[in-house]
Amino acid sequence: MWIMPEDKLPEYKRRNRAVSVADALAGAIDPVLRKRGFASRDIISHWSLIAPAPFNETTLPEKLSWPRASNNADGATLVLRCAPGQALFAQHEAPAIAAAVNRYFGYVLVRDVRLSAEPFTPGSGRKVQKQHKPSPDAIARVGAQTERVEDETLREALRVLGLALSSKTERNNG
Structure with a gap:
């Protein structure tokens, strides 16, 4: 019987490997994002890098609305949640926000920016951990x-x- 040398054996792939939380949740999050018009989670996860200041802290992407026409070369409408008191400023700077998103992706992804009626509270996702002293x-x-x-x-x-x-x-x- 012929036995394959050890250096020629195919690498065994473990099925019970450790995965990051982001990879484990990707299967659950991606379908929800697709329903909101996002092809991937890049625009949400990198929003602090994409959006110009101060919009990287006062706004958050909610959805992308694509035109019904078959030619999507025009780009989508980006709907943003905005912090209270920042809506007028964000609406005025909408072309700059769209340009920043398009510059980040390297093509015309966003044609227009609209504001959502849903409020966004900056820092609401951050949870303050209380220090617990052990007994x-x-x-x-x-x-x-x-x-x-x-x-x-x-x-x-x-x-x-x-x-x-x-x-x-x-x-x-x-």
Whole structure:
């Protein structure tokens, strides 16, 4: 029986590989974005780089409305959510916003910019994390579990991890 040399064996592909959260959620997010007119999530995920200041912080793309004609060379209408008090300024600078989007993609993607009636609150997606102090019991328990580790940096890393996990468990249970 002939056996293939090890250097000629095909590389085994793992099926249980670790994937990023973005890759795992892509299958769920992409169909929703397609319904909103976006071919990919680039315009949303890179909006802070695409839009000129201050619109990168005061506006957010909601959808792209494509014309019904078969020739889409004219571009789409970009609908933006705008922070309160910024609508007039954003509407006035709509040609500059469209030009910035088209410059980023390298072709005429956006022909017109309209504002949505839905409000956008800048920073509403950011969640402030409260610092949770672990209980003395958790500190003692984690310290006892990590005291036998000889490497000081590893012991400290394990202690921090253990305290973080124990505080998460305490918040969920209590």
